[in-house]
Amino acid sequence: MTRLPSPRPAPGARQDNPADASGWTNVLAEVPIFADLGRRHLKKVAGAGRIVRFHDGAPVIRTGTPGDALYVLVDGKVSVRRRGLPSVALGIGSFFGEMALFDDSPRSATVVADGAVVCLVITRTRFVKLLHAEPAIAVGLLKELARRLRAAQATA
Numbered sequence: 001m002t003r004l005p006s007p008r009p010a011p012g013a014r015q016d017n018p019a020d021a022s023g024w025t026n027v028l029a030e031v032p033i034f035a036d037l038g039r040r041h042l043k044k045v046a047g048a049g050r051i052v053r054f055h056d057g058a059p060v061i062r063t064g065t066p067g068d069a070l071y072v073l074v075d076g077k078v079s080v081r082r083r084g085l086p087s088v089a090l091g092i093g094s095f096f097g098e099m100a101l102f103d104d105s106p107r108s109a110t111v112v113a114d115g116a117v118v119c120l121v122i123t124r125t126r127f128v129k130l131l132h133a134e135p136a137i138a139v140g141l142l143k144e145l146a147r148r149l150r151a152a153q154a155t156a
């Protein structure tokens, strides 16, 4: 089985053969930011990423570390933990890791697997290419970011 060398999976992560991501196309059709894409384009999204699995309690992302990948949660739940703030639960179809991907700053939160988790992980280069090819993804992403900003304002 071929293993991609980069980016390196976090401790507690298991990385599948990259080809396995194509089997998740049906699940990607249910992901809000990919909702407007047809089957052919969903396959393109699946092909742009690789499937990484995490066991319960494994840190998917750690606060303060560098990061250049976006995570789409295709199975399971994660908890986003920020110092001094209530943690946020994300479920199937959610994405995370977009902040460091876009602004090249360290990760803003620790994201922990809440049970067994499967993520489609897409690197910055590939994700930016997808955004150029499919602007509908960017619109979906912005909608969700606006929703998160409102939720953060409500808890501030």
Ligand code: CMP
Pocket (backbone or CB within 6 Å): 061, 067, 080, 082, 088, 095, 096, 097, 098, 099, 100, 101, 106, 107, 108, 109, 110, 111, 148, 152
């Ligand atoms: P990033 O900073 O790259 O890594 C941690 C991730 O946690 C961050 O990107 C977001 O995707 C996610 N995150 C941070 N704060 C929130 C929040 N308030 N609601 C949902 N997700 C968040």
